[in-house]
Amino acid sequence: MQIKQTVNLRKGVFISFEGGEGVGKSTQIDLLKKDLINKQFNVVCTREPGGTKEAEEIRKFLVTGDKKAWDPYSESLIFNAIRREHINKIILPAIEDGAVVLCDRFIDSTIVYQGLVGEVSEKNLLELHKNYCYDLFPDLTFFLDLSPKKGLSRALKRQNTIENRFENLGINYHQKILNGYYTLQKRNPRRIIKINADNSKENISSKISSSIKKILNIDE
Numbered sequence: 001m002q003i004k005q006t007v008n009l010r011k012g013v014f015i016s017f018e019g020g021e022g023v024g025k026s027t028q029i030d031l032l033k034k035d036l037i038n039k040q041f042n043v044v045c046t047r048e049p050g051g052t053k054e055a056e057e058i059r060k061f062l063v064t065g066d067k068k069a070w071d072p073y074s075e076s077l078i079f080n081a082i083r084r085e086h087i088n089k090i091i092l093p094a095i096e097d098g099a100v101v102l103c104d105r106f107i108d109s110t111i112v113y114q115g116l117v118g119e120v121s122e123k124n125l126l127e128l129h130k131n132y133c134y135d136l137f138p139d140l141t142f143f144l145d146l147s148p149k150k151g152l153s154r155a156l157k158r159q160n161t162i163e164n165r166f167e168n169l170g171i172n173y174h175q176k177i178l179n180g181y182y183t184l185q186k187r188n189p190r191r192i193i194k195i196n197a198d199n200s201k202e203n204i205s206s207k208i209s210s211s212i213k214k215i216l217n218i219d220e
């Protein structure tokens with residue numbers, strides 16, 4: 001195996017993970033992180049909603065409690081505000097530092113959850129993103145594709161979590177979310193890579209690792 005550029009990447013690479021509930025994003029981020037660290041990359045893992053101390057506080061209000069607590073319009077403003085802080089404080093500094101940034105959800109979640117499903121105009125969401133979030137898009141996005149039935153049953157089985165506000169929106173809602181991701185992936189086939197998540201975590205991880213070689217200049 002030969003790694004052409006490791007710690008000397010001129011600029012870092014920004015990779016996001018997307019999909020419905022319980023599709024295994026955090027497991028895959030963990031596995032990829034270990035793999036990349038073994039290959040001498042500097043890796044920064046982060047997530048949305050969250051990433052900064054303040055956004056992690058706000059996360060609680062978004063992902064717990066009554067499913068009707070916020071409507072999609074309010075949600076899109078909050079997600080946008082905490083994303084700006086996340087970009088300024090965590091993502092851009094890491095990219096500048098040459099790191100590989102692995103982010104659990106980013107702008108595509110807003111486009112799907114608040115836009116395609118929540119019916120906030122996509123044009124407005126993209127304008128917000130441009131005006132407040134530097135129009136920053138990931139270099140690569142892995143969309144983990146799993147039926148909502150399987151995903152939700154995994155998500156709801158998680159012990160010790162009260163983070164189930166979105167999970168409680170029901171199977172029809174989550175089928176719409178999945179359809180939203182299909183639409184988005186078809187529109188951005190180069191950036192968004194669809195991975196069948198109805199598979200062992202090892203198989204999924206090896207697909208992700210091989211899809212990432214080109215962008216990280218890894219020869220094996």
Ligand code: TMP
Nearest residue numbers: 048049063079105106109110113114166
């Ligand atoms: P997760 O981190 O466990 O996937 O949960 C975060 C929830 O927040 C998930 O249900 C999707 C939702 N969400 C949005 O609705 N819009 C967004 O922009 C983001 C980042 C997350």
